[in-house]
Amino acid sequence: MNHSELFAASPVDPVDAAPETRVFAHLIDGALETSTSTFDVINPSTGRAFARCPDASRAQFDAAVTAARRAFAGWSRTSFEERRERLNRFADAIEQRVEPLARVLTLEQGKPLAKARIEIRRAVGIIRHLVTIAIEPETLREDASGRVELRHKPLGVVGGIAPWNVPIVLAAPKITSALYTGNTMVLKPSPYTPLTTLMIGAIAREFFPAGVLNVLAGGNELGQWMTEHPGIDKITFTGSVATGKRVMASAATNMKRVTLELGGNDAAIVLGDVDVKAVARPLFDAAFANSGQICQAIKRLYVHTSIYDALVDELADIARRVPVGDGFDEQVELGPVQNRMQYERVLELIDDTVRQPGVRIVAGGRAIARDGYFIEPTIVADIAEGTRLVDEEPFGPVLPVLRFDDIEEVLGRANASPFGLGGSVWTRDVERGAELAARMETGVAWVNHHLGVPPEFPFGGVKESGIGRANGEMGLKRNMEPQLVVVPAR
Numbered sequence: 001m002n003h004s005e006l007f008a009a010s011p012v013d014p015v016d017a018a019p020e021t022r023v024f025a026h027l028i029d030g031a032l033e034t035s036t037s038t039f040d041v042i043n044p045s046t047g048r049a050f051a052r053c054p055d056a057s058r059a060q061f062d063a064a065v066t067a068a069r070r071a072f073a074g075w076s077r078t079s080f081e082e083r084r085e086r087l088n089r090f091a092d093a094i095e096q097r098v099e100p101l102a103r104v105l106t107l108e109q110g111k112p113l114a115k116a117r118i119e120i121r122r123a124v125g126i127i128r129h130l131v132t133i134a135i136e137p138e139t140l141r142e143d144a145s146g147r148v149e150l151r152h153k154p155l156g157v158v159g160g161i162a163p164w165n166v167p168i169v170l171a172a173p174k175i176t177s178a179l180y181t182g183n184t185m186v187l188k189p190s191p192y193t194p195l196t197t198l199m200i201g202a203i204a205r206e207f208f209p210a211g212v213l214n215v216l217a218g219g220n221e222l223g224q225w226m227t228e229h230p231g232i233d234k235i236t237f238t239g240s241v242a243t244g245k246r247v248m249a250s251a252a253t254n255m256k257r258v259t260l261e262l263g264g265n266d267a268a269i270v271l272g273d274v275d276v277k278a279v280a281r282p283l284f285d286a287a288f289a290n291s292g293q294i295c296q297a298i299k300r301l302y303v304h305t306s307i308y309d310a311l312v313d314e315l316a317d318i319a320r321r322v323p324v325g326d327g328f329d330e331q332v333e334l335g336p337v338q339n340r341m342q343y344e345r346v347l348e349l350i351d352d353t354v355r356q357p358g359v360r361i362v363a364g365g366r367a368i369a370r371d372g373y374f375i376e377p378t379i380v381a382d383i384a385e386g387t388r389l390v391d392e393e394p395f396g397p398v399l400p401v402l403r404f405d406d407i408e409e410v411l412g413r414a415n416a417s418p419f420g421l422g423g424s425v426w427t428r429d430v431e432r433g434a435e436l437a438a439r440m441e442t443g444v445a446w447v448n449h450h451l452g453v454p455p456e457f458p459f460g461g462v463k464e465s466g467i468g469r470a471n472g473e474m475g476l477k478r479n480m481e482p483q484l485v486v487v488p489a490r
């Protein structure tokens with residue numbers, strides 16, 4: 001079914017057509033298509049459905065892979081300059097539609113509208129930055145016998161699978177990294193937040209030849225089809241560790257390359273020399289941004305015993321004051337938990353925490369009595385490892401604050417985790433902080449900061465937090481296969 005006229009008139013309409021009246025569609029082989037089957041998209045601020053999303057059939061998915069394979073032959077031969085120019089025009093077109101995109105993002109994801117606008121603008125910035133990175137052949141040796149070059153060639157069709165927490169900030173680098181390096185793509189957003197990504201697909205239609213970018217919405221089985229399909233050469237996946245393991249196992253069928261950006265349980269270590277009032281707010285923000293639903297948010301806060309009570313009090317004070325509510329209310333700083341399953345999981349973790357002897361809930365600790373999936377920002381004190389809240393990734397507005405005496409001991413505790421995404425050390429002595437931060441078993445380690453890696457730098461995790469890196473030259477090259485070209489002198 002092709003509804004392109006209807007779709008073109010509404011869903012990416014810069015005049016900001018009401019999302020309830022829009023028809024959302026997949027982008028398959030350059031055309032916008034709906035499906036006979038659809039599913040509800042829920043607004044997490046109300047708990048009620050506000051739109052229907054097309055649910056891609058197996059035939060539509062196969063058609064997208066076929067189109068991407070066909071398009072690869074031509075697209076892979078275009079120059080970096082041409083691809084850069086097209087991606088920059090795509091970024092401009094997204095920038096012209098920040099408002100309608102941000103509104104749909106707030107409706108489906110729940111985040112405050114101001115943050116949704118930032119997310120769309122950040123995605124634009126990521127596209128523009130990544131296409132400035134040059135990938136040149138390297139000469140590894142050149143002498144009288146000849147030369148040895150290292151070239152980089154696109155892989156083929158890249159499958160992108162995204163989660164629901166920052167859908168566009170994660171989709172933008174996946175699209176750009178694949179397309180800029182000469183690959184074609186099939187992209188699947190999370191079934192919880194598919195609509196803004198479908199709008200991005202509709203915008204892309206104008207800038208790329210048919211089949212170069214395909215965007216399909218569907219459930220988890222669509223993700224599974226992607227990981228199994230022999231016509232897909234690489235999976236770039238962002239999501240939970242559990243699903244990441246399934247993706248990796250399934251990708252083995254045709255030796256797909258994988259980049260896995262998975263969960264985290266980031267530790268921040270606060271030494272006794274900090275100014276408690278000055279660090280409290282940045283620590284709070286790095287833990288509660290997006291209502292705690294960020295892979296790299298602080299999820300375990302280790303505080304030196306000499307300042308423990310003072311910092312816990314400051315954090316509790318901020319948590320009690322921060323405005324929580326519907327993302328369309330301009331006063332609101334934190335929105336709901338994104339979906340019912342996650343909401344119930346976070347409440348279950350809080351419930352488990354309350355039952356631990358000696359543990360104190362110093363702020364929050366309950367669901368907010370209103371429609372939607374709202375939980376009070378929660379600070380938990382006098383808690384230690386061995387509890388679910390500390391050992392698992394909560395992915396919600398709840399922060400355990402742990403006490404420590406000795407820096408060697410706390411580094412061991414911070415590193416005793418299967419996760420290894422990010423970590424930070426907070427101290428007035430930044431050089432000592434750098435030495436300590438570098439000892440954290442993580443993909444990124446900060447001093448006096450936590451959260452956010454600009455796109456020029458490689459981003460990713462160690463241990464079960466992932467494989468490979470996104471962004472930067474390193475991330476772009478994950479979408480390419482190195483080839484050694486050996487040339488004699490004559």
Ligand code: NAD
Nearest residue numbers: 162163164189190220223224239240243261262263264295
């Ligand atoms: P999830 O693993 O449940 O789902 C992620 C995506 O995988 C969705 O699109 C889903 O439909 C798809 N999927 C589900 N089952 C699949 C299967 N068997 N095969 C292929 N695809 C499948 O994750 P989520 O709950 O949407 O997201 C939250 C998680 O993502 C958290 O753990 C968070 O830390 C992590 N995350 C990591 C990063 C990072 O960069 N490291 C960034 C954001 C989120």
